[in-house]
Structures are given as C-alpha cells and as structure tokens.
Amino acid sequence: MREYKIDEVKQIVRPELGNQVPLELFRILRIIGMREILGESSGAALYMIGKKVGNMIGAVSLEDFKNKIVELKIGIPEIELIDEDHIVVKLYECITCAGFPYTGEMFCDMESGIIAGLFERVYKKKAKSTQKKSWSTGFNYCEFHVLLY
C-alpha cells in the first residue's frame, strides 16, 4: 500500500464545492464511523493517527503550533506552560466535541494525538498528551495535559 504525502492530498480540484466540508460530515466519519469500525481500540488508533498527522504537519514554535491548529480549524488553543516538561492546552471550539451533549466519556483522541505530534516537532522531544476535559464531560472547552520526555 502506498504512503501518501501531504502535498498529494492538498491537490484539490473542486471549482464549485471548494475545499471545505460540513463539520457534520467530519463528525459522522470521526465519532460514529471510526469508533464503530475500530471498536474499543478506536481511542488508541485515533491517537496514533493524530500523532502521525501532527508529526507530518509539524510546527517550529509555540506561535506556529497555535497557527497550525487554527488554520486547520481543529480549534482555538490556549497554551499554559506548567514547567519545562508539562504543558496544558485548552482547546476552544474543538473540531470533534464543541457543542456535544454530556455523555460522560471523552473521545478527542485524534486531536490529542495531533497536539502531541506538533509539540514533538516544536520541542524535538517525545510528547504524550492525555485528554482531561471535554464538552462531553460537562465543560465548554477541551483540555489536554502534555508530557514532554
């Protein structure tokens, strides 16, 4: 199976429909489709996909990190540097969960992975991100705790 590059997927020829899709479609694929097909392993698999995406896109600084997250419309991040190995990212308007009703479970694993992948490129260290808050657990933003190691 061939591995495709970002430059290839960026080539879009849709003169009438353009390069945007309804968020509803993304969420059907992401929250319903992927979870149904991947089952219990969906969290880990989506995190790994996100990490790969974050690594491929890359970021060179915290400013660049923020810009990439906003440009891709993943959300609006607010970064809090706790110490040299710990970062908290609040994500407003999260692509996956913003507006979602309370379900008691968190599922923004791909976003968590993208955040970790981007930070790995910023800091040139390994990063592990864990989701701590979500619209689906009663907050009006998503929150990720990142460990650099």
Ligand SMILES: [Zn+2]
């Ligand atoms: Zn979220």
